[in-house]
Amino acid sequence: MSLTHIDTLLIANRGEIACRVMRTAKAMGIKSVAVHSAIDRNARHVREADMAIDLGGAKPADSYLRIDALLNAAKASGAQAIHPGYGFLSENAGFARAIEQAGLLFLGPPASAIDAMGSKSAAKALMEAAGVPLVPGYHGEAQDIETFRAAADVIGYPVLLKATAGGGGKGMKVVERESELAEALASAQREAQSSFGDSRMLVEKYVLKPRHVEIQVFADQHGHCLYLNERDCSIQRRHQKVV
Known part of the structure; x- marks a missing residue:
C-alpha cells in the first residue's frame, strides 16, 4: 500500500506524541483516529482527534498494548495505516507484522529491522558479532537472578538494569551494591512488563559520567x-x- 492511499490514520499511542502526529496528519489532509483507555477518555489526544475509539481497561496492558484491540479499532474506523508513536508497541516486531498481515500500513520500520534493533539485547548481539565495542555487560536469554548476579559480579558495581524492549527510562534501575540487585531486578521487570508487555532485562556497567x-x-x-x-x-x- 502506498502513502497516496492514506486518508485515515490511527495513532496507537497517547499524550504528546499522539497530538504531534495528529497535527501533522491534519496538515496533510489526513483524518486522525485516537485510541484511549477507559481512564483516558477525556485526554487531550482524544479531544484533538477526528475520531476516538475506547480500548477499555485502565492499565496499558489492557488497552494500548493490546494488538487485537488496536487492529479492531483500525478496521472499525476505516484507517488504512497505524502510527505507533514511541514507547508502547513502537518497537514490537509482532505488532508490525500483525498490521501488515491485516492489510494495513505500519508507519515505521519493517518487522525485520525491529527484530534486529528493537530489542536492546538483539542489537547488542548484532553489534558484538560485527566487532563493535560494547559497554561491558550481559544480554543473554537467561533471566534468573543468579545469572544477573554472576554478570554483575564480573563487570563490577554500580550496574544498570535495562528493559530489552522499549525505552524512555522505563524498566531501568541503577544498582549500587549486590544486596540491592534482587529487589531492583524484580521492580524493573514489573515496570517493563507493564510498559512494554515484555519483562526481559539486560545488565551493563553503569557509566558514571x-x-x-x-x-x-x-x-x-x-x-x-x-x-x-x-x-x-x-x-x-x-x-x-x-x-
Missing part, C-alpha cells in the same frame, strides 16, 4: 535516506533525554 551522542538515520521504501545530525543526549532526568 557518560557522553551520550546519537545520530538518527531514516530511510523509506523508495531508497531515500537521511540523517538528523548529531544529538547530544547527555543531559537526562530519570534516564530520559532533556536536550
Whole structure:
C-alpha cells in the first residue's frame, strides 16, 4: 500500500506524541483516529482527534498494548495505516507484522529491522558479532537472578538494569551494591512488563559520567535516506533525554 492511499490514520499511542502526529496528519489532509483507555477518555489526544475509539481497561496492558484491540479499532474506523508513536508497541516486531498481515500500513520500520534493533539485547548481539565495542555487560536469554548476579559480579558495581524492549527510562534501575540487585531486578521487570508487555532485562556497567551522542538515520521504501545530525543526549532526568 502506498502513502497516496492514506486518508485515515490511527495513532496507537497517547499524550504528546499522539497530538504531534495528529497535527501533522491534519496538515496533510489526513483524518486522525485516537485510541484511549477507559481512564483516558477525556485526554487531550482524544479531544484533538477526528475520531476516538475506547480500548477499555485502565492499565496499558489492557488497552494500548493490546494488538487485537488496536487492529479492531483500525478496521472499525476505516484507517488504512497505524502510527505507533514511541514507547508502547513502537518497537514490537509482532505488532508490525500483525498490521501488515491485516492489510494495513505500519508507519515505521519493517518487522525485520525491529527484530534486529528493537530489542536492546538483539542489537547488542548484532553489534558484538560485527566487532563493535560494547559497554561491558550481559544480554543473554537467561533471566534468573543468579545469572544477573554472576554478570554483575564480573563487570563490577554500580550496574544498570535495562528493559530489552522499549525505552524512555522505563524498566531501568541503577544498582549500587549486590544486596540491592534482587529487589531492583524484580521492580524493573514489573515496570517493563507493564510498559512494554515484555519483562526481559539486560545488565551493563553503569557509566558514571557518560557522553551520550546519537545520530538518527531514516530511510523509506523508495531508497531515500537521511540523517538528523548529531544529538547530544547527555543531559537526562530519570534516564530520559532533556536536550
